[in-house]
Amino acid sequence: xxxxxxxxxxxxxxxxxxxxxxxxxxxxxxxxxxxxxxxxxxxxxxxxxxxxxxxxxxxxxxxxxxxxxxxxxxxxxxxxxxxxxxxxxxxxxxxxxxxxxxxxxxxxxxxxxxxxxxxxxxxxxxxxxxxxxxxxxxxxxxxxxxxxxxxxxxxxxxxxxxxxxxxxxxxxxxxxxxxxxxxxxxxxxxxxxxxxxxxxxxxxxxxxxxxxxxxxxxxxxxxxxxxxxxxxxxxxxxxxxxxxxxxxxxxxxxxxxxxxxxxxxxxxxxxxxxxxxxxxxxxxxxxxx
Amino acid sequence: xxxxxxxxxxxxxxxxxxxxxxxxxxxxxxxxxxxxxxxxxxxxxxxxxxxxxxxxxxxxxxxxxxxxxxxxxxxxxxxxxxxxxxxxxxxxxxxxxxxxxxxxxxxxxxxxxxxxxxxxxxxxxxxxxxxxxxxxxxxxxxxxxxxxxxxxxxxxxxxxxxxxxxxxxxxxxxxxxxxxxxxxxxxxxxxxxxxxxxxxxxxxxxxxxxxxxxxxxxxxxxxxxxxxx
Numbered sequence: 001x002x003x004x005x006x007x008x009x010x011x012x013x014x015x016x017x018x019x020x021x022x023x024x025x026x027x028x029x030x031x032x033x034x035x036x037x038x039x040x041x042x043x044x045x046x047x048x049x050x051x052x053x054x055x056x057x058x059x060x061x062x063x064x065x066x067x068x069x070x071x072x073x074x075x076x077x078x079x080x081x082x083x084x085x086x087x088x089x090x091x092x093x094x095x096x097x098x099x100x101x102x103x104x105x106x107x108x109x110x111x112x113x114x115x116x117x118x119x120x121x122x123x124x125x126x127x128x129x130x131x132x133x134x135x136x137x138x139x140x141x142x143x144x145x146x147x148x149x150x151x152x153x154x155x156x157x158x159x160x161x162x163x164x165x166x167x168x169x170x171x172x173x174x175x176x177x178x179x180x181x182x183x184x185x186x187x188x189x190x191x192x193x194x195x196x197x198x199x200x201x202x203x204x205x206x207x208x209x210x211x212x213x214x215x216x217x218x219x220x221x222x223x224x225x226x227x228x229x230x231x232x233x234x235x236x237x238x239x240x241x242x243x244x245x246x247x248x249x250x251x252x253x254x255x256x257x258x259x260x261x262x263x264x265x266x267x268x269x270x271x272x273x274x275x276x277x278x279x280x281x282x283x284x285x286x287x288x289x
Numbered sequence: 290x291x292x293x294x295x296x297x298x299x300x301x302x303x304x305x306x307x308x309x310x311x312x313x314x315x316x317x318x319x320x321x322x323x324x325x326x327x328x329x330x331x332x333x334x335x336x337x338x339x340x341x342x343x344x345x346x347x348x349x350x351x352x353x354x355x356x357x358x359x360x361x362x363x364x365x366x367x368x369x370x371x372x373x374x375x376x377x378x379x380x381x382x383x384x385x386x387x388x389x390x391x392x393x394x395x396x397x398x399x400x401x402x403x404x405x406x407x408x409x410x411x412x413x414x415x416x417x418x419x420x421x422x423x424x425x426x427x428x429x430x431x432x433x434x435x436x437x438x439x440x441x442x443x444x445x446x447x448x449x450x451x452x453x454x455x456x457x458x459x460x461x462x463x464x465x466x467x468x469x470x471x472x473x474x475x476x477x478x479x480x481x482x483x484x485x486x487x488x489x490x491x492x493x494x495x496x497x498x499x500x501x502x503x504x505x506x507x508x509x510x511x512x513x514x515x516x517x518x
Contacts, residue, residue, distance in 0.1 A: 035402050039469035045426055050476055114374035142292045145299070183302045219292075226296030233303045 052107060056116050059104050060123030066097045067123075067130040071196055074133055078204045078212070090134050097127055102154040105177035117182070124181055128189025133196050140215060142223065145186045153178040184235055191227065191241035194220055198248040205255055213259060217252045224249050309368050313379045316364045323360060324386045327353045331393055334443065337450040343397050350394050351411075357387060358413030365414075365422045373422065381428060387412060388424070388432025393439060400458060402466065405429045427480050430473075434483045437463055441490040444497045453506045456497045467491050 070093045077086045104120055128148060135143035156175035181189075197216050204212040224245055232239050330350050334343055368376055391411045395403035408424060409416045415423045440459050447455040467487060475481040 033465065034404075035465045035469050036472075038402075038404060039472045042426060042430065042469075043472045043474065047474055049426075050474070112371065112374045114372060114377075117374070142295060144290055144295055183299050187299060222292040226292055226299075229293070229296050230300050230303060233300060233307060 053119050056119035059100055060120045063097055063100050063123030064126040067126040070130040071133055078207055101179055105179040124185045125189040128186055129192040132193045149180050187238050191245055194223055194245050194248050198252050201252045213256050217256045220249050220252050312367045313376055317380050317383055320360045320383045323356050327390045335446045340450055340452055347394050347398050354411055361413055370421050385428050385431040388429055389435035392436045437466055437487055437490045441493040444494050453501055460494045460498045463491055463494055
């Protein structure tokens, strides 16, 4: 298939054109052959599949964006006195995200989730990150994967939805859609969470909050231990995140160290270098997937 | 549940997952072995003497497909039926190869394109996703594309062996395939990449047909196969 061969073939074909075109036309007259018919069917099948994939990618992007906004909102909590209000607002935001996930679940009804996993995985990870961040702020613990999945079981509320997915009704659990976050998506989401926690730690230091950094370093250490326990049994992406996680942990531990040594009188400018070396990591992790 | 407990559970899940993958890999390896054996049997048609006993070779290849069916049946048992696409990557390649081999056998026997349903029958798997281990459409199409390049090679070799009628039939077949694939709206993925190779196969066969017709050899072919050079 070299260029030379191609050029030669072209020349030859020019001569050959006439008898060839003739023959092909003849064939076309005999066609709609079985081959033609079956490829028509393949066309339909492939197009349907690609369309569905695109719809899921779009939903996934929406989920990602909305989850990111929730995370930004939650970061405001360290400086604001009205913590409860922000939590309420984030809950409302997460509800809208869950509505999107419900659409994903409806889209995937009767399909193998893993077939389209690549389309929705980024969105789900971001969602896990947002949910676990909110959960941590509320309870200071790590949300479990069961807890997350429990929130992703949807029931049809109004009649409109009951009539739309008519084929779904044939399924035994009539109007229930559910989506399960895979363990790997969960792990990757939690790994992203640590970056947010590190950010929260630094900003709380900036606000003169001395307790939160210690709590955070404690919590981050637990997560880090957990990831080390998994080590390389997990997939490649997980071990890749482990490196960033280690860096986040180091920053938080250093911040705690500085706090301990300097006591509560630490001036803000002392944290300047902690901040500056931090930004590169934050940028790295915040890049939209 | 504490954080460490959670991670211990997750680790358990991941290890179980790895065990399944390990099992799948083992079966897939034996399938690759069988696929190679079938290919060796069928490669015989490219030799000059091979054209006489094509039915015998096909027969032998079909016997090997019995082994494939057994292997696929054991592969089915290695993972939960509804998680086909989770482990799809592991057997994707070998399945495409087997599809190619099945289409090749059927082409040699009947000179037609085997349907997706017929392939699933030969391999002992299901045609539709709902029913269990099935044949993904992209894998089927990939196998068919491999058939096209194999046939362009066969066209060349059949001329060398003095069979001048075969290239004409192959040409008609490949052209039909080509117009079939033209109907598809392919995404920019591996299938599309392989489809891009189809035009070279078409061109190759057209060249062979040209060479034959300019020498008047295709007329002899229609009179009776063979003929002196």
